Amino acid sequence: MLTPEERVELDEMRSHYPTVRAASVSVLKWLQKHRGYLSDESMRDAADYLGLPVAELDGLATFYNLLFRQPVGERVICLCDSISCWMCGSDRIRRHIENRLAIRMGETSADGRFTLVPVVCLGNCDHAPSMIVGDELFHDLTPEKVDQILGLEDTGSHGGDHD
Ligand code: FES
Numbered sequence: 001m002l003t004p005e006e007r008v009e010l011d012e013m014r015s016h017y018p019t020v021r022a023a024s025v026s027v028l029k030w031l032q033k034h035r036g037y038l039s040d041e042s043m044r045d046a047a048d049y050l051g052l053p054v055a056e057l058d059g060l061a062t063f064y065n066l067l068f069r070q071p072v073g074e075r076v077i078c079l080c081d082s083i084s085c086w087m088c089g090s091d092r093i094r095r096h097i098e099n100r101l102a103i104r105m106g107e108t109s110a111d112g113r114f115t116l117v118p119v120v121c122l123g124n125c126d127h128a129p130s131m132i133v134g135d136e137l138f139h140d141l142t143p144e145k146v147d148q149i150l151g152l153e154d155t156g157s158h159g160g161d162h163d
Contacts, residue, residue, distance in 0.1 A: 002045050006034070010049060020050045025060060028067055037068040065119040066132070073108045073115040077150070078132040081118040084125035089141075093129050096143040100152050114150065 002010070010027060017023035027050060031042045038046075038061055047054040061067040065078060077097060081090055094105060097116055101109045108115040124130040127139030131146075138149050147153050 002049060006031075007049070020052060024050055024052060024057060025064060025067075028057065028061060028064075032067060037071050039069075043069075065117070068115075071108070074113050075115075075134055075150075077114055077116045078119040078122075079105075079116065080120070080122050080124075080128070080130045082121035082125075084121070085129040088128035090129040093131070093141050093143065093146060096146060097150075100147065100150070 010030060013026055013030060014020070014023045017026070024046070027046050028038060031046055032038050035042050043054050043057055043061070047057055050057070058069075061069055066076075068076065079085075079090060079094055079097065081094070094116075098104055101114050101116065103109050103114070103116055105116055105118055119132070122130050122132060122137065124137060124139050129141045130137065130139045131141060132138070133149060138145070
């Protein structure tokens with residue numbers, strides 16, 4: 001159930017949208033930000049609040065890459081795997097991240113700090129490869145730049161960029 005405080009904040013946000021449907025993605029994003037991910041309970045809370053069917057919101061959550069129905073790490077790395085980024089070396093970046101964090105695409109690091117997920121084109125193709133971490137867009141990625149962004153400069157290598 002939404003707390004009174006959550007309801008106040010959601011009411012304020014909803015007032016900026018003409019309809020509840022228009023507000024629904026923002027409501028889901030807000031709940032995710034404050035609760036970590038969109039659990040079944042959060043989906044029910046959002047549906048009750050908006051007066052929309054849970055199934056409709058579930059459809060939205062499935063459609064939007066940046067809405068998570070499963071628990072995720074503190075920082076979610078959304079690495080673009082569409083064509084321009086792929087041509088500019090996103091595969092190498094993926095392998096680098098996987099090796100550094102000892103995870104595969106779709107997994108969360110053992111310390112719970114990072115989750116790595118693929119996303120479709122971020123509209124930043126002229127600066128490929130690109131990724132979003134949290135709310136921030138990063139581009140022209142290199143392995144060194146990735147280490148800097150993720151704060152991994154001093155953690156040493158976990159075996160290089162091999163498959
Ligand atoms: S293909 Fe990656 S940003 Fe467009």
